[in-house]
Amino acid sequence: MTIRTLVIDDDYRVAAIHAASIDRVPGFASVGQAHTAAEARARVEELRPDLLLLDVYLPDEDGLSLLRDLRSAGAPPGCIVITASRDLGTVRSAIQLGAAYYLVKPFGFEQLREQLTAYRSWCERASGSGDVDQATVDSLYSALRGPAPRTHPLPPTMRKVLDTLRRAGQPLGAEALASTLGISRPTAQRHLSELHRRGFLSLELEYGSAGRPTHRYAVAAEH
Template sequence: MTTRVRILLVEDDLRVARVNRDLLERDPDVHVVGSAATCAQGDALAQALQPDLILLDVHLPDGSGLGLLRHWRSAGRTTDVALITAADDESSVRLALAHGAFDYLIKPFTGQRLAELVARHRTRRLNAAASASRVDQASLDRLLGVTPTTAGVLPRGIDPHTLERVAQALADTGQAVSAEEIGDRVGLSRVTAWRYLEHLVRAGQAQLDHQYGQAGRPAKLYRHCPLPPEA
């Protein structure tokens, strides 16, 4: 079952906020629980609504979203926060990342990029939920979104961006699926999806199951593996 995501928007342009809400709620498992136009409103709603994800603008009427993010982190709030802003200067990006923003979208952006942001958030939550109170490096890398590879280099023919999309699609399904199903979700051929899924199996990020009961060869099904395999 797909993980539901409750989102708070902090955006002073009401038209932009409405467009972003419409884009987000194309996914039936995403719900925008609130929308704030100022830092003060955003802070109050974050405390009252306890959203899973906050999408935060930088330039707000009563201050900077970066200052609000810093305030949340200093208060111990660990909610995933992504900046969605026209602020494209390097200093804003560096400050956002330094204060724990997990993503940064520069306006204008595509609906696909916004969907990828939400998918990354879902993957982070799944990995965090699967991690014990103490973690090893493999599970920590998974939580941070670091793709494990052999000798630190991806094999020839494996594109890191496509690999991330396939891994996220597999994690979002919450069940065993075929290469064809993953290919349909990501926009890849069955053979290409199979190649990426096999790499994830070798990297310990996916588990291979076989479905029997039909004539001919058993079907290969792939399942997200949030924890590293036992040694």
């Protein structure tokens, strides 16, 4: 079972990062990207995705308004809302419109992976037919919520990396971090990548005039 996913985000670079992350999760495939509500409608009609990764802030229309219209037009794709909005009213609206989950930006790959995996598990369990008992209903809701957050302690050097980024107050790359902590650049990059994977850091790509983008990391809002 492959869940075909459409990424809807007004930021082209962020959309590309999310699409690449989706392709890393078993059972999922990114089938396209849209950067406006109008483009999203056309892509939904064209691609018939199974799942939307939907930003709330779009340049031409609120993402939840788009979701509402898709619902009123028939059976919409599943939806995971991704947004920087922490407004409780927005959260309530997303839930009322049937969003499977609500991820607050910035978030790391591990957070996205866990919710995608939970959504796939829910789809697999809900694909049957016939009557169910309360235990089955409970298991379906449990699958949709996903795993409880883990709180494993960080290794000492990784903790130093996180604390240094928190004190810096601005995104840093591996080279600057290595110089500050007196460690090698590969070691700094390894810790940065792992902290990003665990959801502690957000990643920014800084594009120069040529060549590969520079990776800069900042502490995610919830940490």
